[in-house]
Structure formats: structure tokens, C-alpha cells
Amino acid sequence: MELEQIYTQIITENSRSKEHKYAVKDATQVVEGVNPSCGDEISLQLRVKDGMIEDAAFLGDGCAISQASANIMIDLIKGKSVKEAEHLSNLFLGMIKGEVTDDGQLDELEDAQAFKDISHMPARVKCAVLGWHTLQDAVTKAEKATS
Amino acid sequence: MTDTIKTQFPLLQQKQNGKPLVYLDSGATTQRPQAVLDAVKHFYEQDNANPHRGAYELGERATAAYEGARAQVASFLNAQKEEVIFTRNATESLNLLAYSWGLHNLKAGDKVVVSILEHHSNLIPWQQVCHAVGAELIFLYTGQDGVIPDEEIEKKITKGVKLVACTHVSNVLGLVSPVEKIAARAHEVGAVMVLDCAQSAPHLKLDVQKLNVDFLAFSGHKLYAPLGIGVLWGRRELLEAMPPFLTGGDMIDSVREQDATWAPLPQKFEAGTQNAGGAVGLAAAIRWIQSIGYETIEKRENDVYRYLWDELAKMPHITLYGTPEGQHCGAVAFNVEGVHPHDVSTILDADAVCVRAGHHCAQPLLTHLGLRACCRASIAVYNTREDVDALANSLQKVRKWLGYGT
Incomplete structure (x- = not known):
């Protein structure tokens, strides 16, 4: 895989963005995610009200891939329902695993499609999915809290 | 230049993306000579x-x-x-x-x-x-x-x-x-x-x-x-x-x-x-x-180790960890300012330069030094100054890929 395919403008810009890096006020879910191969940790914070993600942000440091992926993820899920966030995370992880390849379906992921080819770099897959796996944990917790 | 020790390692003769493989991860595992x-x-x-x-x-x-x-x-x-x-x-x-x-x-x-x-x-x-x-x-x-x-x-x-x-x-x-x-x-x-x-x-x-x-x-x-x-x-x-x-x-x-x-x-x-x-x-x-002898091994490795330390120390935006004082073997730990070690490793890999990135199975040490992760170049007897040059050349490109000017 060529570096041009990984370190695209979308990814380098998102990796340095601070837009979604803060502690969410009155967060209802704070979930830690760890990448054991490098020790990177993120803290994903959501404020969920009536099944809607009112606010979402994350804290932590990591590589360009993990940071960009988390930033783009927050962009996508903020203001959406928990159900939609769950659907998007399944779609993203399906894309990474190569199970969802239809461009029409993947359009929903918007900028997160930039990670489509990361599966060609197995060593970096864990970086790309860190935020999304953490989101899945957060969604499960949010659903339990309301059921 | 052919090196009489390096030529005994079949794996090190290969090319990756048309570039000679530069293996600087011997602290993780070495390559094997033909005799083995x-x-x-x-x-x-x-x-x-x-x-x-x-x-x-x-x-x-x-x-x-x-x-x-x-x-x-x-x-x-x-x-x-x-x-x-x-x-x-x-x-x-x-x-x-x-x-x-x-x-x-x-x-x-x-x-x-x-x-x-x-x-x-x-x-x-x-x-x-x-x-x-x-x-x-x-x-x-x-x-x-x-x-x-x-x-x-x-x-x-x-x-x-x-x-x-x-x-x-x-x-x-x-x-x-x-x-x-x-x-x-x-x-x-x-x-x-x-x-x-x-x-x-x-x-x-x-x-x-x-x-x-x-x-x-x-x-x-x-x-x-x-x-x-x-x-x-x-x-x-x-x-x-x-x-x-x-x-x-x-x-x-x-x-x-x-x-x-x-x-x-x-x-x-x-x-x-x-x-x-x-x-x-x-x-x-x-x-x-x-058959080579530890005296020769130490002499060769010390030369490459010193050269590696000095070359990295000269480069802007590189932080070295530890100290150049005292006796060293094998590993040099460093970071590139503003770039996560995993990204450094991925970018070096495009030039066929292999270094380790992460916590190196020494998380308490990294925490003690105030680090989460770092890069590590580690040498063995087959490494040469040319390998260090390849690393230094490739390192110069790293920040540009992440959108920095220099």
C-alpha cells in the first residue's frame, strides 16, 4: 500500500483537529478504549438524552490513523440517535473487514470511507478501529441504561 | 559495498518495494545466518x-x-x-x-x-x-x-x-x-x-x-x-x-x-x-x-551504535531517550516531534526500513519516562553505517507526510 493512500489530506487534517477533543459536560457514558499493541488509550464521552447523542467528544493521544478515525467518527455521530450510531459503527467495521464493499452503502460513512483500504495494512487496522470499537461499547452501555 | 557478515544472512539480501531491506529491529528478533x-x-x-x-x-x-x-x-x-x-x-x-x-x-x-x-x-x-x-x-x-x-x-x-x-x-x-x-x-x-x-x-x-x-x-x-x-x-x-x-x-x-x-x-x-x-x-x-568473536562483534556494533546515536542527535525534531554516556548495546529509542511512533514506523516501512514502534513490552518504564510510546532502532552484528544512513534519510521525510513544513 502506498503512503499516499494512507496519509491523505482528510486523514492528516482530521488527525490534528482539536474540534472534538474535550470532556463532555454531564456525560452519560464515558468509555475507555485501549490498543494493546501500542498502549494508546482514548476516552469516548457521550451525553445521551431520549436515545439521541446530544454531545460527543474524545480525549487521549494516539497515531494519526486512530486520532483521525475518532475525529471523523464524532463528526458523524453527533446529533444522531444511538441506533444510528450503532448502525454506522457496524457499517464501518464491516467496511474494514471487507464484508461491506458496496459504495452506495458506504456513502453513509462520508469521510470515514478514507479508511477503506487500511485492511491492506494489517498492522494499522487496530488504530483505525479503536474509536469505533469504543463507540460500540458506549452504545451497548447507553442501551442498557435506558432499557 | 558488500559486507562479509551481512552477506551470510539470506533474508537481508531481499528488496522491498525495489529498495534494499534495512533491518533495524534485531532487539525484537535477529535474522539467521546461512550456517544456522x-x-x-x-x-x-x-x-x-x-x-x-x-x-x-x-x-x-x-x-x-x-x-x-x-x-x-x-x-x-x-x-x-x-x-x-x-x-x-x-x-x-x-x-x-x-x-x-x-x-x-x-x-x-x-x-x-x-x-x-x-x-x-x-x-x-x-x-x-x-x-x-x-x-x-x-x-x-x-x-x-x-x-x-x-x-x-x-x-x-x-x-x-x-x-x-x-x-x-x-x-x-x-x-x-x-x-x-x-x-x-x-x-x-x-x-x-x-x-x-x-x-x-x-x-x-x-x-x-x-x-x-x-x-x-x-x-x-x-x-x-x-x-x-x-x-x-x-x-x-x-x-x-x-x-x-x-x-x-x-x-x-x-x-x-x-x-x-x-x-x-x-x-x-x-x-x-x-x-x-x-x-x-x-x-x-x-x-x-x-567464529566471529565477541571482540569483533563489540567493535563493529559500537561503531554503528555511536554513528546511529550521533546521526539521530543531529537531526531536528528528533528526541532521543536515555543517555549517550556509558555502555550501550543494540537499542536506540527516539521520537519524531508531532508524529506518533506507529506513523513513523509505517512511513519508514515505505523505504524498507524496519523499526519497532510502541511500548516495547516495557510499559512501566515508558510511564516512568513520561512516554506512552516511542520508536526503537536496534542493531545486530550485520548492521552497517549504510543502514543508519538509510534510516536517517527516511526519517527526514516523516513529518512532511503528516503535513508539517519541515
Whole structure:
């Protein structure tokens, strides 16, 4: 895989963005995610009200891939329902695993499609999915809290 | 320029993306010279049977190959054959010690001392044994330079300390630990001294008659030998007093329905069919090392190590960890400003330069130094100044890929 395919403008810009890096006020879910191969940790914070993600942000440091992926993820899920966030995370992880390849379906992921080819770099897959796996944990917790 | 040592390593002759492979991750595992590959091939083609079992000529040849390998390791360490236990790797050797020596000799209130430099393999076994028996785990801390100060040794290794386990060379910083001082102090307070030689064996001559330690462990695969073979050396009287770690075939004297007695050393600690092919490869690796000689190895490696340190120190936006002072082997740890080590490694890989990125199985050390992760370039005897130049050239491109101007 060529570096041009990984370190695209979308990814380098998102990796340095601070837009979604803060502690969410009155967060209802704070979930830690760890990448054991490098020790990177993120803290994903959501404020969920009536099944809607009112606010979402994350804290932590990591590589360009993990940071960009988390930033783009927050962009996508903020203001959406928990159900939609769950659907998007399944779609993203399906894309990474190569199970969802239809461009029409993947359009929903918007900028997160930039990670489509990361599966060609197995060593970096864990970086790309860190935020999304953490989101899945957060969604499960949010659903339990309301059921 | 062809290098007469590098040309003996078939893997290092390959190209990746049309570029010569620059392997700077020997601290993780070394490559193997042709002599080792040939020895392993010969064993499987000519001598393979289950050692210690077959009462036929081929079985005897397999046993001779395996026990010959043990004799080679014993002479390499200046030890007795019975004190050399084959394991899978240094990790297994250290776990053997923790479970066999540790669980049976440590009790609530005892103290175990390790250094903050430890690889997880010489930390977690002791940490878990301490949990199990209620012993206290105490750390020798380094300064920000990675050096353990003398006062720390005096202050922490005191009466009540039953075991001191320390790395000979840091797998992150490449610094040689003050083993003489630590071992002397450990013995002064009556503690057993364990030395993790995984990172030193490829670079420094090990002599158990001079090291003043009670146990040492190393891995074959970091010493130009195949994966899956390692060594535990221990003083005979200590090994004899220890219960077995793994039990099963070939480690027994006699077995009855309700109990069993154990074979003498070293078989007591070698349950099940052993990795004879790996042992043969390790013996070949030792012969290969001895044919070059540690004096030549140290001279070559010191030259490349110094050059590596100096070249990286000259570069803007590079932070080196540890200190250029003192004796070093193998590893140089660094970071590129504003770029995560994993990204650095990915970008260098596009130029066929292999370095390790992450916490290097030494998370407590990285935390102690205020780091989450770093890059590590580590050298072996086959590395040259040209490899360092390739690394430095590739490093210059890293920040640009992440959108920085310089």
C-alpha cells in the first residue's frame, strides 16, 4: 500500500483537529478504549438524552490513523440517535473487514470511507478501529441504561 | 559495498518495494545466518527422531545432537551441562523461575526487587508470584537518563529482600545495567540474583563464573538462532532444590498411580518432547558467533551504535531517550516531534526500513519516562553505517507526510 493512500489530506487534517477533543459536560457514558499493541488509550464521552447523542467528544493521544478515525467518527455521530450510531459503527467495521464493499452503502460513512483500504495494512487496522470499537461499547452501555 | 557478515544472512539480501531491506529491529528478533539455517535443515533431513526415547541409531543421533547442543551452550556460558535448561525463550525461563523457585521460596512479607527497566517478561511473572504469596514488589528506579543510581541499589536492596531480578541490557534504551553492583548488593543481603540476558547475549560475552548471578535467561531467536528455543541457566544447588515447573513425559524418574519422582537435572525441567531442531540451531548460532568473536562483534556494533546515536542527535525534531554516556548495546529509542511512533514506523516501512514502534513490552518504564510510546532502532552484528544512513534519510521525510513544513 502506498503512503499516499494512507496519509491523505482528510486523514492528516482530521488527525490534528482539536474540534472534538474535550470532556463532555454531564456525560452519560464515558468509555475507555485501549490498543494493546501500542498502549494508546482514548476516552469516548457521550451525553445521551431520549436515545439521541446530544454531545460527543474524545480525549487521549494516539497515531494519526486512530486520532483521525475518532475525529471523523464524532463528526458523524453527533446529533444522531444511538441506533444510528450503532448502525454506522457496524457499517464501518464491516467496511474494514471487507464484508461491506458496496459504495452506495458506504456513502453513509462520508469521510470515514478514507479508511477503506487500511485492511491492506494489517498492522494499522487496530488504530483505525479503536474509536469505533469504543463507540460500540458506549452504545451497548447507553442501551442498557435506558432499557 | 558488500559486507562479509551481512552477506551470510539470506533474508537481508531481499528488496522491498525495489529498495534494499534495512533491518533495524534485531532487539525484537535477529535474522539467521546461512550456517544456522543449514544446521537446522541438516538435523531434520538426517538426524531427526525424538531425543531420549528411541533405542535405535537414529534416535541416538537425535539425542546426541540435542545433548551436544546443551554442551555447546554450557561451554558458551562457562557453565556445567546439567545447569543448562532448554526452554522456549527467555519468557518461559523466567516463568519457570517464578513458578518453581518463586512460589516455593517466597512467602508473605518477603520482598522482591526488580528494576523499572524490565521487559514485561521479567516483571509480570514476579508481580504475579508476589500477588499469589503476599510478597512485596519493589522497583529500582532510574533517573530520566535511564541509569539506576548507586543510592537506589543501596536503599532498595535491603534485609528481607529474597530475590532481585534485573535486565542486563534495557530493551528500550540499550543501556547496560550496573549488574556487578546490583548482584553484589543482592548477595550481601542474602537474596537470589536473576539476570535477564535476552538483550545482552547477542552483544556481550556471558560468563556465569564471572557474572556473580544465580540464574540467567536468554532467547535463541535474539541470538541468530531459530524461534522457539531459549535457555535458563541456574546454580546447580538451587535448581536441584526446586520442584519441576511443567510435568509430563521425560522429566520423571518413576511414576506410580498417586505420585512420581523426578529425573535429575536438567531433565527435571524439560517435560515433553523438546525442540531439538531449535537447540541444534542455537548451537550452530553459538559456533557462528564464536567464529566471529565477541571482540569483533563489540567493535563493529559500537561503531554503528555511536554513528546511529550521533546521526539521530543531529537531526531536528528528533528526541532521543536515555543517555549517550556509558555502555550501550543494540537499542536506540527516539521520537519524531508531532508524529506518533506507529506513523513513523509505517512511513519508514515505505523505504524498507524496519523499526519497532510502541511500548516495547516495557510499559512501566515508558510511564516512568513520561512516554506512552516511542520508536526503537536496534542493531545486530550485520548492521552497517549504510543502514543508519538509510534510516536517517527516511526519517527526514516523516513529518512532511503528516503535513508539517519541515
